[in-house]
Amino acid sequence: MDFSTSEEQEAVRAVARRFLNQQLSHQGLSRDEELRRGIDPDVWQRICDLGWPSLLLPMERGGSGGTLVDAGLLLREVGRTGAATPLLQQTAVVDVLLRLGDSPERALVMSGIVKGETVALASPQGERAMPCLVPGRAAAHVEGDPLIVEWGWYATKLVVPCLNEVAQEVQMVLLDRSDDGIVVERCEVIDNQPVARVTFDVTEDAAAPVLLGTISTDRWHAERRRLALLRSHELTGGLQRMVELATEHVGVREQFGRPIGSFQSVQHGLADAAIAVRSAEMSTLLATWWAATGRPSARAEHMAIYATSVAADRVASITAQYMGGIGFTVESPFERLFRRAKGQKLRLGRPYEHLVALGRLGLADCEPSGSGLAKRVRRST
Amino acid sequence: MDFDVMGMHKSFLEDIAELLDSAEAEAAEGWSDEGDTRTLRNEDWTFLRKLGHAGWLGVGFPPEAGGQGRTATEELMFLEELSYRRLPPLGSGIKFVGPAIARAGSEEQRARYLPGLLAGTVRFSVAYTEPDAGSDLAALRLRGQRVDDRFVLNGQKTFCSGVQNCTHLWLAARTDPAAERHEGISLFIVPIETAGIAVQPIHTATEIRVNEVFFQDVVIPEASLVGAENRGWQIMMSSMDRERLEPVSGMARLVDEASDWARQPDPDGYAPACSEHVLAALGRLYAEVDVARLFAAQLAWMIDEGKRCVVETSMAKIINTELRQTVSTIILDLLGEAGQLRLDEIGAPLGGRAERAYRGSTWMKIAGGANEIHRDLIATRGLGLPRPRVIVTQAQRSH
Numbered sequence: 001m002d003f004s005t006s007e008e009q010e011a012v013r014a015v016a017r018r019f020l021n022q023q024l025s026h027q028g029l030s031r032d033e034e035l036r037r038g039i040d041p042d043v044w045q046r047i048c049d050l051g052w053p054s055l056l057l058p059m060e061r062g063g064s065g066g067t068l069v070d071a072g073l074l075l076r077e078v079g080r081t082g083a084a085t086p087l088l089q090q091t092a093v094v095d096v097l098l099r100l101g102d103s104p105e106r107a108l109v110m111s112g113i114v115k116g117e118t119v120a121l122a123s124p125q126g127e128r129a130m131p132c133l134v135p136g137r138a139a140a141h142v143e144g145d146p147l148i149v150e151w152g153w154y155a156t157k158l159v160v161p162c163l164n165e166v167a168q169e170v171q172m173v174l175l176d177r178s179d180d181g182i183v184v185e186r187c188e189v190i191d192n193q194p195v196a197r198v199t200f201d202v203t204e205d206a207a208a209p210v211l212l213g214t215i216s217t218d219r220w221h222a223e224r225r226r227l228a229l230l231r232s233h234e235l236t237g238g239l240q241r242m243v244e245l246a247t248e249h250v251g252v253r254e255q256f257g258r259p260i261g262s263f264q265s266v267q268h269g270l271a272d273a274a275i276a277v278r279s280a281e282m283s284t285l286l287a288t289w290w291a292a293t294g295r296p297s298a299r300a301e302h303m304a305i306y307a308t309s310v311a312a313d314r315v316a317s318i319t320a321q322y323m324g325g326i327g328f329t330v331e332s333p334f335e336r337l338f339r340r341a342k343g344q345k346l347r348l349g350r351p352y353e354h355l356v357a358l359g360r361l362g363l364a365d366c367e368p369s370g371s372g373l374a375k376r377v378r379r380s381t
Numbered sequence: 382m383d384f385d386v387m388g389m390h391k392s393f394l395e396d397i398a399e400l401l402d403s404a405e406a407e408a409a410e411g412w413s414d415e416g417d418t419r420t421l422r423n424e425d426w427t428f429l430r431k432l433g434h435a436g437w438l439g440v441g442f443p444p445e446a447g448g449q450g451r452t453a454t455e456e457l458m459f460l461e462e463l464s465y466r467r468l469p470p471l472g473s474g475i476k477f478v479g480p481a482i483a484r485a486g487s488e489e490q491r492a493r494y495l496p497g498l499l500a501g502t503v504r505f506s507v508a509y510t511e512p513d514a515g516s517d518l519a520a521l522r523l524r525g526q527r528v529d530d531r532f533v534l535n536g537q538k539t540f541c542s543g544v545q546n547c548t549h550l551w552l553a554a555r556t557d558p559a560a561e562r563h564e565g566i567s568l569f570i571v572p573i574e575t576a577g578i579a580v581q582p583i584h585t586a587t588e589i590r591v592n593e594v595f596f597q598d599v600v601i602p603e604a605s606l607v608g609a610e611n612r613g614w615q616i617m618m619s620s621m622d623r624e625r626l627e628p629v630s631g632m633a634r635l636v637d638e639a640s641d642w643a644r645q646p647d648p649d650g651y652a653p654a655c656s657e658h659v660l661a662a663l664g665r666l667y668a669e670v671d672v673a674r675l676f677a678a679q680l681a682w683m684i685d686e687g688k689r690c691v692v693e694t695s696m697a698k699i700i701n702t703e704l705r706q707t708v709s710t711i712i713l714d715l716l717g718e719a720g721q722l723r724l725d726e727i728g729a730p731l732g733g734r735a736e737r738a739y740r741g742s743t744w745m746k747i748a749g750g751a752n753e754i755h756r757d758l759i760a761t762r763g764l765g766l767p768r769p770r771v772i773v774t775q776a777q778r779s780h
Binding site: 001002003004005006069243247250251258259261262263264266267268270271272274275278279282283285286289290293295299300302303306307352354355356357358359360362363 | 383389640661665666667672675676678679682683760761763768
């Protein structure tokens with residue numbers, strides 16, 4: 001295996017880190033959260049000016065022609081800051097639309113993203129939570145239980161997957177945030193992520209939703225996993241930073257006449273946290289590379305999402321302990337990362353479900369006893 | 382970046398398959414994943430010599446030392462395949478004694494030991510640990526006293542694996558008791574048949590056999606000394622990286638067998654894998670094995686790239702050894718009551734191999750530097766935390 005990142009990826013990483021450090025301060029992020037806006041719109045506009053949301057778009061369409069791996073590495077940097085930005089959502093929307101192929105409607109959404117428009121992607125957990133598209137007298141409308149949608153309040157447009165249970169298909173529908181047929185309310189959540197409840201109000205004569213494309217339910221699950229994979233990168237960045245903050249703290253905090261970081265119990269805990277972060281980093285990178293290169297990646301994706309979920313709780317619990325009282329206060333940037341780690345983990349879906357899926361895939365994948373890698377290669381030739 | 386192992390190393394893997402799909406290999410199967418701890422049978426020697434004859438014992442050795450000069454990544458893949466097929470361990474001679482001789486040995490030592498090592502006729506057992514020198518290896522006391530152009534060895538080693546299979550000991554002895562702890566240690570190559578050496582087996586919770594080795598006035602020539610006198614510690618420490626290239630395939634094989642078990646329906650047609658809980662447990666097993674594989678692969682890649690890998694070495698060691706306990710525990714818990722049936726007992730699921738793996742699962746966490754030592758290294762060398770205070774006792778000071 002070759003774990004190396006390219007010179008270009010390293011350069012982008014360095015520039016991104018510097019830029020984010022300049023633009024985002026602890027006080028600024030606290031104010032953003034107080035105002036329930038996720039991120040200062042001016043900062044977000046500057047991020048858009050750098051072209052980050054359209055990273056995946058080909059150059060001829062105003063993007064940078066980046067890969068899913070490039071996007072993941074960039075999201076890690078964003079994750080380190082603890083800021084809530086729409087970058088993950090915008091990247092995922094571009095990814096979904098690009099994979100649907102060319103159409104004027106999709107092109108319009110993507111050009112909006114290039115300009116800095118926020119488009120929210122609803123990603124309901126499980127098929128039962130999905131709305132459906134119902135034909136009406138004048139036009140079809142979306143019907144279903146309320147959905148929890150990240151960035152739903154600030155978005156100008158919403159991409160909503162609607163289930164056609166009979167055909168086992170998912171219709172990707174574009175709604176205007178200002179449509180009469182939908183009601184958007186802000187939700188209070190565990191972290192600084194702006195989350196909204198979107199209710200479909202069928203009594204109103206809604207504007208006709210735009211159908212962006214139709215995919216199989218399996219394909220929709222794959223799209224959700226790609227979103228989760230990108231989120232895993234962002235989450236991993238946050239976990240990295242939590243270990244750094246805790247390490248810095250125990251290096252200077254003295255008790256019993258010496259830094260608490262010289263106590264073995266503290267050292268071993270942080271060593272375990274570092275191992276957990278490395279597990280998340282490597283498995284997300286592996287899965288993203290498999291997905292980005294068009295190889296079968298479902299198994300690696302479930303593994304990565306599960307490993308990141310486990311790492312999130314482990315790192316949060318260990319580092320919060322060693323940050324001591326200070327890490328519990330809002331004065332410390334750690335506190336925000338701590339809440340965000342849980343929020344992002346929860347938005348990855350239930351770890352148990354990823355394990356069951358992994359079990360199913362692995363069982364189908366694994367050969368009867370007695371065949372290592374070399375035998376597989378032989379059989380495949 | 383490239384994670385497609387099969388694509389990257391296709392022809393190398395084909396070569397391995399060609400080598401191992403043989404009657405000699407099949408006859409030598411049946412080893413578990415716990416290193417050089419059982420007595421080699423005739424068929425094992427035959428297989429190892431076949432490997433030697435075909436040039437595979439020196440897979441990671443530099444060509445000038447008679448090896449294939451393969452990368453650490455390729456060496457790891459070879460070890461993975463041996464381990465998956467439950468073939469005999471190559472022994473610590475191949476893993477790090479040979480490379481240490483190639484690097485630090487005299488010309489005469491290289492000529493004398495390396496060809497035999499690579500042919501499978503010379504086999505080393507590492508004798509470092511002593512009753513009072515385990516994780517704190519620099520506390521070792523076995524005395525190597527210089528008398529003119531010879532050394533006289535007196536003392537005891539313990540927990541030595543593979544002594545029953547070895548032709549030579551790779552021995553660390555204290556040659557200057559007055560020097561600092563790390564300074565007065567020398568390394569020797571000692572034929573196991575030398576007069577004054579007595580071997581006593583230590584039986585363990587599993588079929589693993591380790592050994593106590595007693596030295597009473599064992600006289601060895603000066604030519605047995607490897608490298609400079611009193612400079613053994615440096616050689617010992619510099620040969621640790623490749624030692625940590627530990628395959629995870631022994632556990633992967635066990636997980637594959639657990640998958641087979643889960644697929645088998647009972648007389649009513651109900652297979653364990655019909656239950657979501659079993660699927661989740663299998664999912665966890667796949668995830669644990671795959672993550673451990675990544676740690677091993679990353680370490681190998683870093684060695685190949687010439688990167689500093691103290692932290693990754695320790696991480697891979699911890700992950701690999703804790704995997705054994707996790708995997709065997711999850712599988713036994715899946716098997717439930719039937720899991721208690723021992724290796725080869727009639728009706729034991731997985732042939733009792735999960736039961737055996739569980740009994741042996743703590744051993745590797747202790748051997749090769751206890752995992753606590755590796756956590757110390759990650760914290761101090763990786764995260765940059767201050768070294769913990771070490772309390773040196775009066776007894777240690779007096780050495």
